[in-house]
Structure formats: structure tokens, C-alpha cells
Amino acid sequence: MTEETPAISTGIGADPSGLKGVVTDWSHDRQAFQVPWGKAMMWIFLLSDTFIFSCFLLSYMNVRMTTTVAWPNPSEVFALSFGGQPIPLILIAIMTFVLITSSGTMALAVNYGYRKDKKKTVLLMLATAALGATFVGMQAFEWTKLIVDEGVRPWGNPMGAAQFGSSFFMITGFHGLHVTAGVIYLIVTATRVGTGYYDRHRGGNYEMVEITGLYWHFVDLVWVFIFAFFYLW
């Protein structure tokens, strides 16, 4: 709006410089960050979620060190046989690839969102959701294989330390829930873009696409850490 900013400084002294100036600038009136509310809130939420995943991963490392029984070798456990030839970590490699690709499609969706290219935005978001769903599907497959074929249970497994199964199911399960929630979130946002909800209610502002994207990239990033600490260690 065009209203003028009032002289809100009481006029004592000039604008402070140095460290004080940094504080004054950062804490100036109304907004600390020049971003929409939803985006600011998503950043804060993700910070909180980072702490959740860090706690999970640190706990996993801790029990891996305290348990008295040998830890199963991940590259053997997570191998798939093709034609009698076991290939270590192949499924996880594909899953990781799928998820990282979905980050790419998401980034493109955000880009087209800014260009107000409705059709491409919707398609790319749905593609992202589809890749996410594929990831969850492959995870379900992996879980089934571990539970049915290998006899891994949350409370124990034939290969070694009981904590292997418990941490695995807990952490990948928690992450899988995040991905599932993300898929739903993507579909909702894509639908709203597609049906013109944001044109009608937000003055054609597609910032929700970017906010959804933030969440999605975060979930991908977390996976990289889970991948590194669980499968490669």
C-alpha cells in the first residue's frame, strides 16, 4: 500500500553502526525476514524436524556402539540377487536415485510456478509425487523382504544385534511417514494450483509450491544422511 512510513524513530542519535547497527537492521519493525509467513514457518518447522532426525540418528549410533552383539553387515543384508548374483545395496541405490530425481522435478516445478506456468507446475509436482510414491513402494518391498525372507523383527534378527532391526524399522519408518505425508502434501498443492485455488484466494501467488518444495527437499536431504549412516557405515 502507498501509505507513508511515519517517522518512527524518536530522533535521538543517528542510526547506530557496527554490531549495534546489525542488530537494529535485523530487528527493524514488522518483519525479520522478507518472506511470506508460511515460508518462515516452514523453515522453523524444518529446523525442529532436523533435531528430531538428529536425535534418531544419534540414538542409533549410540545403541550400535553399546550393543554387545555384532552388527550385521549392511551391504550383505541389503543385497539383491539378480540371476544368482548378489549385488550389494542395489535397491537402496535405486531408491536414492529416485528420491534425488524427485528433488530435481520439484525444483523445476517451483521454477515454473514462479513463471505462472500452471500446466507445467502441476505436471512436475505430480511427477514428484509419483517418484515419492515409488520410493515408498520400494521401501515397502524392502521391509517385506527383510521381514519375510530374512526374519528380521524389531526385537531381534538372525544376523546379529537386535538393535539392527529396531533402529532400521524405526528410522526408515519415520522417514517413510515423512515421504508419505509429502506425497499427500504435493498432491493437495498441485490440485490447488490446477483448480485455480491460488488464483482465486491468493491473488495468483504460487508461493505454496515453493513451501511444499522446501519440505520435499528436506525429506530428501534427510534420506542422504540415513543412507550414509545406515547403509554405508
Next chain:
Amino acid sequence: MAYVAIADRDHEQPMHEPRSFVTKYIWSQDHKVIAIQYSLTAIAIGLVALVLSLAMRLQLGFPDTLSFITPDQYYQAITLHGMIMVIYLLTAILLGGFGNYLIPLMIGARDMVFPYMNMLSYWVYLLSVLVLCSSFFITGGPTGAGWTLYPPQVILPGTPGSDGGIVLMLLSLVLFIVAFTMGGLNYVTTVLQARCRGMTMMRMPLSVWGIFVATILGLLAFPALLVACIMLLLDSVLGTSFFMPALLSMGEVSEHTGGSPILFQHLFWFFGHPEVYIVALPAFGIISDLVSVHARKNIFGYRMMVWAILIIGGISFIVWAHHMYVSGMNPYFSFFFATTTLIIAIPTALKVYNWVLTLWRGDIHMTVPMLFVIGFIFTFINGGITGLFLGNVVVDMPLSDTYFVVGHFHMVMGVSPILVIFGAIYHWYPKITGRMLNDRLGRIHFWATLFGTYAIYLPMHYLGILGLPRRYYTMGDTSFIPDSAQVMNAGISVAALFVSLVQLIFLFNLFWSRTHGKPSGSNPWKATTLEWQTPQTPPKHGNWGPDLPLVYRWAYDYSVPGAAQDYIPQTMAPEDVPTSDASYHGGEGEHS
């Protein structure tokens, strides 16, 4: 450029004017209604915790005559008492209650940034309280593991509630965390992004600063509790062994193997210590505002106070293991944590000095809120000093798990925040209802509560030094405990009964003054902050009428030399300030 004009974002806050009774008072999205809902629920569940403490006190005071609870029930009472007091009462009322009420009003917003989520936050909180209460009614009853819920005993048979109670407790905590997160994201985003024009962060009242930083602490600390709860839930329901080592339980080898009970303690206290400050920082903030208003003086060292809040918040994340000196930790860790613990005392002491210096030569009005302020300062110093003792490893070793600890933490995080909450209710009740609380009843309530609580907790320090262990159902015949300890225990119990009864006066006052109190007008304390400048009292939906307020100065322009009144509201432009002589220079606003 210090003050950047940015595009007006008012359109981001569409107002949904509530129409029916249900949308206005029940499914309400108005931050003020949600605040009341949060507070009343917290007070209600807090009364349950109070009754539980009386049951324990009667048992401890008169083990032979009034012993109507069993040892198992004692443990259940102690667990639920501690958990409810810390989480479901104090955290909920300070952040969900005061946070919700004060943040939008004090920073000049119409509501929280996402009111719908804010409403959900309350309902999930209510659900968590109901789940907690339901554990009283299942077979086996609620868990009796102590509010710290330490494994392994928490899920071993023999501990009360190890089959069902603990599951409900953990579920309830998870729900609470979800509720807190929804509310907390709102509070932080609102403070960061929805302040009115002229409201720089360095002009915010310290109440908002305290609540803001406490909420950030919550958003970073509750994750650890969440993870601990999930893992404990899996241990108890699915038989995993995150926290459970291999052990013999009741003569049988348990099915667990290889877990780490210490891991739970780390996770718990990584949450648990910041939790102390989640309760304390809002209290600090509120006290700063009350002291300034009722001493008619600007808060001493505003910037220092803000930095102290931030520094305390930061350091509170690296002191947690001072709760674990006796858990079998590497002594080097203890050394580190003792050091950080003692360092955190510096900014804390600084805050206390600043409160006292604000009082110094102030125009002190001995109103009821001011009484509570002074009571708080005393009590907090008391609890803080015993904290210094317990922060030192060698001093803590013999005192740990004795009544000294019980005395310490009740002083510092039991009585102190409760005094602040009382003071704050006496202070803001006129804004919430448009009527004053009865003054005489308030004074009786204050003195009885203050002396009563000291009668309860001061002797506990002595008992602790004697070696009376904490969490004991009865002291039995122990040679090192003299008979006189029992006399003292009986006295404490009488005082506890007395303090509890006195709270009825307060509750009566709350309800009676709602209809019979003296009408307060819009600004009975002549305060500067925005919530007292609303067009209506109580503020209507949307808070500010058609135009958002415009802020010209900081929150503490009291007794400005040369000004005609002893306070200048934050909304008053420099040229509008009525002056009485030429020494007026525009207020303290900028060069604080």
C-alpha cells in the same frame, strides 16, 4: 537504513468474524479465546496435581495415622504430580496461555499468523490431557516410574503401570509435543513476521522476548523428548531394546539385550534442562514487565535483558548432564557440564540485578502484582543459590536424590513460576475481563502463599542435608534420620494443606470478580504497552478495530523527565506527548 518500509501485508491475515456461540467460544480461532481455553485446562489439570501432592504429603507427614495410599499409589502420585506440574500446567499455561494472549496484543497483530493451526494446537493439547487422565482408570493405573520415566524400571513388571499406564503416558506426551509444535510455530512466526509498524524487535516488551525465546527452546528441545518417547514406546510395546540392557527382573532373565539406559537419560535431559528455561524465560519476561509497570520506572538495562535471555537460551542446551552426575558418566563430562552450569548463572544473576536495580529508587506501587514480583525475586534467588550448590559435582554427589533437590527445584521452578503466573493473572485480568480482581483477597492470597510455600520448602533443604532420600514412601527406621525429621515432615504437610486451601481464595476471586469486580477501565495500571491501548476492553476479535496501531517508542517510557504523565504509551507520537517542563527530551526510546 534502520527502518525499512515494506509492503503492507495485512491481506495475509483474513479475519473470520465468528458468528455463533460455538465458533466464538468453543471452536474458536481467536488467540484470546484459545489462551483462555489453554489456561483453564491447565489450571484444572494442575489442581489434580495439587491433590496428588497432598496425598503424598499426608502419607509422608503422618505415616501411621493418615496413611491411605499404598506404596504403589505413592509412586503413581509422584509421577503424575511431577509430570503434570512441569508439562501440562506450567508449559501449557505460560506458552499456550500467556503466549497466546500476549503475543498478538503486545506486538500489535490481529491474531496469530495461522489461527486455524492455533486452534488445533489447543484441541490436541486437550486430547493429550484426556489421554493422561484416562490412565487413572485403566487396570494397573498410571505409571509410577517418577516423572523422569527412567528405563529400565519404567517398563519392568513391579513398577506400577508398567503394562498400560506407561503407554498412555507416552502417547499423551507425544500428543502434547504435537500440540506444542503447532502452537509454537505460530508464536515464533508471529513474533518474527507480524509485528505492527514501528514495533522493532528491540522495542518489544520483555514478556514477548521471554515467550519467544522459550518457544524456540521448546521447538528444539521437545524433539529429544519425542524421540525418547517413541523409542520407549517401542521398547515397552514391541519388545525392542533401545534402552533396555540384558537383566534379571524378578528372578527371570528379561527378553531385552544390549540397550543403553544412559541414552534415555541423555535424551530426556537434553529436553529436560531446556524445559526448565521454557518455564523460566516467560516468567523472567513477565516479571520484567510487571516490575517496570508497578515501580513506574523503565526496566534497567533493556538490551542487557534481551541478550541475557538469548544467552541463557543458548547455554541451556549444553548443561543437561548436570542431572546425571550420579549416573555413571565420564568425570570429564561432569567437569564440562559443571562449568557450563555455573556459567549460565552469570546471565541469570544479571537479570536478577537488573530487576532489583529497576526497583531501586522507583516509585514502587505496592499493588498485588508487585507483591508477587517481590516474592518471586526472593524465591528465585533462593532457588538459584541452591542450584549453584547442586551444579558442583562433589557437592551434588551426597545431595543428589535427597530432599535438598526437592527443595531446590520446587523453589526455582515450582514456586517461582507459580508466583509469576499469579502476579500476571492479577495484572492482566482487568484486560481479559474488564474488571479488577479483588485487592484484599489478593493480598491475603499472596502472603499466605508466600509464607506457606516457604514453610514447605525451606525445611526440605535441611532434611536433604540430613540425608532424607527423595521419592520414598516412608522413611522407616533409618539410624541416620533423627526422630525430629518426622516432626518436620509433619509440619511441612500441614503447611502444604494450608497452601492448597488458600488457593481456593484465589479461585473464588477469579470467578467472583468476573461479575462483581470493580470495573477497571482500559488501562488501570497506566501501562505503556500495546495491549493496554486497545480500543475496547476486553479486546474484540481482531484486537485493534479498523487500524493497526503505530508504535513510536519502546515499552518502558515510565516517569520520563518533563512529561506530564508518568507513562507514555508506545503508540504516542513524540510531538503528542504532553509536557510539563522543558527538560522533556522525548523519552528513553532509542538510546536504551
